[in-house]
Amino acid sequence: MLAARTAVAFSLIDRLPPVVVSPPSGGRAIGPSGSHGNRVGAAPVPHPATRNTIDRCPLPARHRAEIRSQDSGTPSCPIRRAIGGIMHRIEEVVARGMCVGCGACAVRTDGRVPVTIGARRSFEADLDGVGADDLRAASRVCPFSDESRDEDAIGATRYPDLPHDARIGRYSGLFAGRLRDGDRALGSSSGGLTSWVAEQLLVRGDVDAILHVSGAEDRSRGLFDYRVTDDAAEFRARRKSLYSATTLAEVLQAVRGDGRRYALIGVPCFLKAARLLAEEDPVLGAQLAFFLGLVCGHLKSQAFAEALAWQAGVAPDDLRDVDFRVKAPGRPSNRYDFGATGPDGEVEVPTASLVGGSWGHAMFQVAACDFCDDIFAETADIAFGDAWLPRYTDDWRGTNVIVSRRPELDALLRDAAAAGELDLDEVSVDDVAATQAGNFRHRRVGLSVRLHDDTTAGLSVPRKRVPASLDGIDPKRVELVRRRRRIARRSHEAFARARAAGDLEMFLRAMHPLVGAYARIERGGAVRRFADAVARRARRMAGGAHGVARRARGLVPGL
DSSP states (O other), X not given: OHHHHHHHHHHXXXXXXXXXXXXXXTSOOOOOOOTTTXXXXXXXXXXXXSSOTGGGSSSOHHHHHHHHHHXXXXXXXXXXXXXXSOOOOHHHHHHTTOOOOOOHHHHHTTTSSOEEEOTTSSEEEOOTTOOHHHHHHHHHTOTTOTTSOOHHHHHHHHOTTSOEETTTEEOSEXXXXXXXXXXXXXXXXXXXXXXXXXXHHHHTTSOSEEEEEEEOSSXXXXXXXXXXXXXXXXXXXXXXXXXXXXXXXXXXXXXXXXXXXXXXXXXXXXXXHHHHHHHHOHHHHXXXXXXXXXXXXXXXXXXXXXXXXXXXXXXXXGOOEEEEEEOOTTSOTTSOEEEEEETTEEEXXXXXXXXXXXXXXXXXXXXXXXXXXXXXXXXXXXXXXXXXXXXXXXXXXXXXXXXXXXXXHHHHHHHHHHTTSEEEEEOOHHHHHHTTHHHHIXXXXXXXXXXXXXXXXXXXXXXXXXXXXXXXXXXXXHHHHHHHHHHHHHHHHHHHHHHHHTOHHHHHHHHHHHHHHHHHHHHHHHHHHHHHHHHHHHHHHTTSOHHHHHHHHTTSTTO
């Protein structure tokens, strides 16, 4: 079906004369942008007279090659964008390899859209043979489809009376805190409040069970999977963050219609999909009582755990369990260890010492995350993240940052703090946003770059809440964003080859040059920022003596 539409699109394109679009004064053609993000209809890129859309785009050749390699090979993506004004639907999401595997489409269509593990070790929808009605129903609950409502629209419906901030969404309470119980805090990834709130909802009878990611019973699907837990002690034993691709498909299909109420814990795109599903399915809508969101840098494929464990000495086929966040007393909370369990027991190594351990490199990131702008789970009733601020990272036990959107959850936290169960600070919107500074660079600034690159190359992209433009973005940042995409793509390919060959060094040899090049650019940007800061201080001290400022910049040759 998709191939037939593509053939028709090609026949239309071939009849179009080339359209020359004058570049702006900077001399470079740009992709669609505007005051409302990239919601413009037709893309202002040259219309191709041939099928080779990407090669005719004004991006550097090496970036054209990278973008081409990221596309699934289905030519409908650039065609749909070149025609202009056509939605980025679930068909384009899947064709571009942009499916995050949430499984909402499978639930909405009673399984007629299957979701299975793909070549890159993450879940993907399969649209082959799916009927037109099911495609449209699936597209309405897909978090990366233009046929679904975005986070702003969902938030306005769910929380109409709450204040809104473009960075964090709507909010009723903003906090930073942790459990005072030292043993429970030690066994949690951060401050322990995600699992604590979920457990309180269960104990108080607000919900009958919790839907959360834990160790998988069927290891053929990976180490982790969603499961249903209705016992507080059992849930407490299964807490901690698990960075691995999963799907909601089976668990939501299993609980639908059983008459019980649930708290659902998940990353932003999964909760958005569940919200969309609940709007279309009154049965599930009545059952999903609380949405607990996890602040997300990006989602990892299942290979992430294997790659780190292999470097720690546990081969993929021997891997039994992992602990992504082993706290280290005496160290800042953001300098944690990675633990892997194999036949000989558990081994722990500093995460920062492992190739792929830096989240800034985006190794094993699923492609969908390149098109997400939701950091604080804006459709969730409450969202939890790490309080990456100096006054909190100095404490090795970890501290949560919390964005609440339901007054009863605000009261739950405040009452527990008053009773001495929690350490809790009320913080500002700016404080909350500052905890995720790097995340904003990736999901907002970086997203603008990626949208620009893909629309300029004629590729279909979803509507987002940032512009598809390089305007005002430091060229160094642009280069870092592009290199992150390259690292992410190469990590999937290199690890698959290394695993098949049983040779870890094959993976390390492939990644070291890319990581090294990224680090050199990143260090250069840091030096430039330091020089600029020195220059500004010199100007203030000299009362505007520009000669002193120039000498300050001269501390770093070539800037």
